[in-house]
Amino acid sequence: MIVSVHNLKKRYRRVQALREVSFDVNEGEIFGLIGPDGAGKTTLFRILATLLLPDGGTASVDWLDVVRDYKAIRRRIGYMPGRFSLYQDLTVEENLQFFATTFGTTIQENYHLIKDIYQHIERFKTRKAGQLSGGMKQKLALSCALIHAPRVLFLDEPTTGVDPVSRKEFWEMLHHLQHDYGITIVVSTPYMDEAMKCDRIALMQDGQFLQIDTPQAIIAGYERNLWSVSSDHMHQLLGHLRQWPQATSVFSFGVTYHVTVSPDADANRLRNFLAQKGHQHIDINPISASIEDAFMALSTTRQG
Amino acid sequence: MVLPFLIEKEFKQMMRNIVLPLIYVLFPLSVINVVPRIATQEIKHINFSMVDNDHSPLSQRLVHKLSASPNFHLVGTYPSYRHAMATIDNADADMIIEIEPEFEKKLITHGMAHVAVATNSVNGMKGSLSTGYVTQILADYSAQLRDEAGLDAGITRTARFNVEPRYLYNTTLDYKLYMIPALMALILILICSFLPALNIVGEKEKGTIEQINVTPISKVEFILSKLIPYIVVGLFLLTFAIFLAWLIHGYWPVGPLWLIYLFAMAFVLVMSSLGLIVSNYSSTTQQAALLIFFFMMIFMHMSGMLTPIASMPQWSQTLTLINPMRYFMEAMRAIYLKPVTFASLQWQFMCLCIMAAVLWIWAIVSYRKNS
Numbered sequence: 001m002i003v004s005v006h007n008l009k010k011r012y013r014r015v016q017a018l019r020e021v022s023f024d025v026n027e028g029e030i031f032g033l034i035g036p037d038g039a040g041k042t043t044l045f046r047i048l049a050t051l052l053l054p055d056g057g058t059a060s061v062d063w064l065d066v067v068r069d070y071k072a073i074r075r076r077i078g079y080m081p082g083r084f085s086l087y088q089d090l091t092v093e094e095n096l097q098f099f100a101t102t103f104g105t106t107i108q109e110n111y112h113l114i115k116d117i118y119q120h121i122e123r124f125k126t127r128k129a130g131q132l133s134g135g136m137k138q139k140l141a142l143s144c145a146l147i148h149a150p151r152v153l154f155l156d157e158p159t160t161g162v163d164p165v166s167r168k169e170f171w172e173m174l175h176h177l178q179h180d181y182g183i184t185i186v187v188s189t190p191y192m193d194e195a196m197k198c199d200r201i202a203l204m205q206d207g208q209f210l211q212i213d214t215p216q217a218i219i220a221g222y223e224r225n226l227w228s229v230s231s232d233h234m235h236q237l238l239g240h241l242r243q244w245p246q247a248t249s250v251f252s253f254g255v256t257y258h259v260t261v262s263p264d265a266d267a268n269r270l271r272n273f274l275a276q277k278g279h280q281h282i283d284i285n286p287i288s289a290s291i292e293d294a295f296m297a298l299s300t301t302r303q304g
Numbered sequence: 305m306v307l308p309f310l311i312e313k314e315f316k317q318m319m320r321n322i323v324l325p326l327i328y329v330l331f332p333l334s335v336i337n338v339v340p341r342i343a344t345q346e347i348k349h350i351n352f353s354m355v356d357n358d359h360s361p362l363s364q365r366l367v368h369k370l371s372a373s374p375n376f377h378l379v380g381t382y383p384s385y386r387h388a389m390a391t392i393d394n395a396d397a398d399m400i401i402e403i404e405p406e407f408e409k410k411l412i413t414h415g416m417a418h419v420a421v422a423t424n425s426v427n428g429m430k431g432s433l434s435t436g437y438v439t440q441i442l443a444d445y446s447a448q449l450r451d452e453a454g455l456d457a458g459i460t461r462t463a464r465f466n467v468e469p470r471y472l473y474n475t476t477l478d479y480k481l482y483m484i485p486a487l488m489a490l491i492l493i494l495i496c497s498f499l500p501a502l503n504i505v506g507e508k509e510k511g512t513i514e515q516i517n518v519t520p521i522s523k524v525e526f527i528l529s530k531l532i533p534y535i536v537v538g539l540f541l542l543t544f545a546i547f548l549a550w551l552i553h554g555y556w557p558v559g560p561l562w563l564i565y566l567f568a569m570a571f572v573l574v575m576s577s578l579g580l581i582v583s584n585y586s587s588t589t590q591q592a593a594l595l596i597f598f599f600m601m602i603f604m605h606m607s608g609m610l611t612p613i614a615s616m617p618q619w620s621q622t623l624t625l626i627n628p629m630r631y632f633m634e635a636m637r638a639i640y641l642k643p644v645t646f647a648s649l650q651w652q653f654m655c656l657c658i659m660a661a662v663l664w665i666w667a668i669v670s671y672r673k674n675s
Contacts, residue, residue, distance in 0.1 A: 049518050051673070071520065079518045085511035089320045090313070101309045102519040144515070 002027045002152060002184045007057035010043050017043040019207040025186060030178055032198030033188035040207040041188040042082055045156045049079040062151050078145030082156040084137050088130030092121055092140055095129050096147060103148035114143040117173050135166030155187040171197050192292040203295050210298040215291055222294040225263060228287045230256040231279040240277045244270060251296050258293055306521060310529030332541055335487050336548040340480040350434045352399040353388040354381040360408035369445055375437060392424050399423045399434055473641040484555055485636035486609045488545045493600055493629060496538040496572045500579030501596040503530055505586045517673045527668045531576050538572035559639035563646060570656040571632040577663035584670040603629040631655050
């Protein structure tokens, strides 16, 4: 296991950021940490990147202990913090050069690794990093994290605040790095749609993991019937759906409500039920679950 | 070797800052050019009012003698002390000189007469200095009169001696010459402690420290990369200030120049290390700025820059022993005014070196790459 974490704990004064988290990442895999803000993703990254000492438990990266062998780990990982943290007053090329030199390498030596990414921003190489757009900043940050050919990449919310096109490009680059160079990638994201692009994901909330599996297995394991329901009185609909005895959970999902229903539920009976309450244009469709549905269901089960 | 590259990066960032390079030039220029002209303790214009109750040739001569002095300016002659007092109340005059009635007659018959001097001492320094000047002029006048009278009988009875002070090193008691070395120390302490103090904490605020911390750069390399640029900047500023002092005021150190640089290097190392320590412990630039400002105020006022250490209370004199600026100030003034050798300043140098070593190590230890 290239990344191995056992019962990791971390507490900040009154907040328990990590509660005995355990997981393993296989070599060459893209492992996603999915969870809302404050779930503990950044804390976990900072411990794995040797920037933070855990209160308890153990963690190893590339078979090296994060506390004992932190110096050796720093040469083998690339870390991209959630906040853009390159020198804004240095140019694109100077930043890349700087990080190459601090790792005792050169841009030329590992250019093949970053070529596909760096190409996008190379024509701006004399521009100061602070003047780049959000998407280009992320590409530069990824280039800088890759320039010393790390074995594992830790990317903390790399696509937050990035436009949809750049986000898509960014994920294509990650897959490319995985397939062509076998780099292991641990990535966190608050976007549920990006979870599907990972090989395995961990759903995280309040400093603990709800479930770890492939995205497909997580969805498949979410066996309950799921309906998407809408009508012309969306505001009242939420309350009425919750009154229906066979609905086990209802939550808002875009322009419709996702309703989990018991296996014996009948869509026509729900239609009649809602019609009695005065709804028109009632639309009920059975749908297949998404990661977000699974996450919502899992997190409500925990709380309940 | 990563260090030269790290230092190059610091300089690049420094030079891309719009304000910093400008400050490096303007700051010494304004401090060395302007401050010695305005911060002076010489009293140049003393306005005085006369009350001559005698109106004799001898009293008239005294009035002329006083007004002939370049430092004294006669506001007016008044019939009584009360009238003259009004000029002091209105702040037109700083001093009243009153000649007693029958001044000339008493001088000739008794060889003794009185002149009253009243000085506005709201500003104590100015009051005592101008009284001193007047006393000198009066003593001079009385000596003149005695010479003219041809050593009359009354004088031989009392022994009389003249005190002629000889001012060593600063022969003309030029206040500028005393202040300029101190101002050079001021330039160094401001630039070389403030900027390092804001540096590391600035990287913390911008988040760039996160990225640096995951690199294999060692603590020593990192701190050196922050320290060396400020030593270079400090020595540049000092050179510029020495040049300006020569160009504008015509002052050149009497002692050896290399000794100034030796002391400056030790001093800048002390102050920059202190700045970096402050930076390491602070989490915002505001905290760091206030903290280093606190140190600077204390260091300046306890360095002997403005008030001599010897006139401080004993407890504070003892405290100045841990003030790096005290040693640098002493050395700078000594080198500028006296033909000193290293041997005569070795104690000051030792103290600075010990502080530099302690603070430098502290700066490295207090910088933590993980928390």
